[in-house]
Amino acid sequence: MTSTPCKPLSLITPDWPDELGVRAYCTTRQGGLSTGAYTSLNLALHVGDDPDTVAANRSRLPGHDKIVWLEQVHSADCVSVDASSSGQPPIIADAAITDTTGLTVGVMTADCIPVLFCDIQGRQVAAAHAGWRGLLAGVLENTVHSFQAPAEQLLAWIGPCIRQAHFEVGADTVNAFADYPNHCVVVDNTWRIDLAGIAVERLNAAGVRAISDCGLCTYTDERRFYSHRRATHQGTAPTGRMFSAVMLSG
Template identity: 45%
Template sequence: MLNKLQLADRALLKPGWPAPENIVAYTSTRKGGYSSVPFDSLNLGQHVFDDPSVVAKNRSLLPNYENYVWLKQTHSTKCVNLADMNNTDSDQVEADASYTSLKQRVCAVMTADCLPILVCDKQATKVAAIHAGWRGLADGVIENTISKLQLDTKNIMAWIGPAISQAHFEVGQEVKDTFSDYPQAFKPNIETSDNKYFVDMYLIAKQKLSALGIQNIYGGDRCTYAESDLFFSHRRATHQGLEAGFAQVTTGRMVSAIYIKQS
């Protein structure tokens, strides 16, 4: 049976950032769990038609899993304070970001292409986790979360975890128009006559964070679509399903998590 040490050694991606020693942060990969195909193997989403008991078993492998509060993500801008919640709220509260100053309480978001953003300050007084799909990114989930922290943004650092890269994220004119302030984030798809573009969500997120005064920004260099051995990808699963003639998209979810360790 896998133990947490084995899982951490081979299945968790750690940020390359100079966070304080008592900040614990990671993104899970798809390796090291118990789920069967197509959720193989460390699926952490209870809403994707995987066996709930197996998902619970997968979640129990995570470091400090007892102190997770799982969100019911809806592509909103809502950010909740985990001090106002308890473990029984898991998978019930609709929000797309969370923050806390409580030690050991885990801020976590699930993704399978969207941007996961982990945040802490240099003094390790607060942490936050943000789920940013293109709608949440456009509507201000980053800005809303950072405002909740009430910290000097010069003391904040952010790490952007694995998400779909520009090379694989084709969007239509609606998305391009939504991000009209970021024209440099779009490249036209020259292989189609339609108004289709490839968008760099990493670039938009970095520019939004920078505009808030956050100077210490890391990550944004992994692709969930391309790295199929490590990451789940909703869009990749969609393309594979269409090619195979299936209408239903079935894929797992990773988690990006951060907490302040008890000293």
């Protein structure tokens, strides 16, 4: 593991009211110790980076000692976690919800959509990983339905993800999204899908009204974000992962 000094963390945060007592953030690729294609704040152990370096990167995260990690499999599963889940092996799921103060739930992404949630009473928080398969399978709806509060009392924030201009897909994927024709367009003879726009539609259909989108694209901003698709196009895959997290800070 390199001993190169870390730059400060560069975090992106939802514009949520302070009085909720909720802390939420999304990391960028800046502020860690990883090198090469993983430079520098890679937070994933499954992409081939040095495990000791990843552990050092994770130790820089706010609330790092009480994070519940997930093994994401593009499912629709949302798990409820508490203090007993902290420090345990990753849970196989693509979303997590908690009402435990000080416990951080989060998801890793490098193009897929991270969505963070809280209720307006500041009693529960959740994080969901929505790739196109999980989006179709209902991971966002399952997360919404896991809250004790009704959907209209939830806040949802869409973090950095690949945007429509760069999300090229084949006919099979377009057919899977046939219910969303307004979010599927042809550019240069190639289909492009607006996953974030579809996520907003599905959240609205589930009853969530207070939805904000950071609007940032992982593919275009190489300085700040990892992008699996960009790395594949450049021949530098595998690449690192960002982490989007939320906790009740009390």
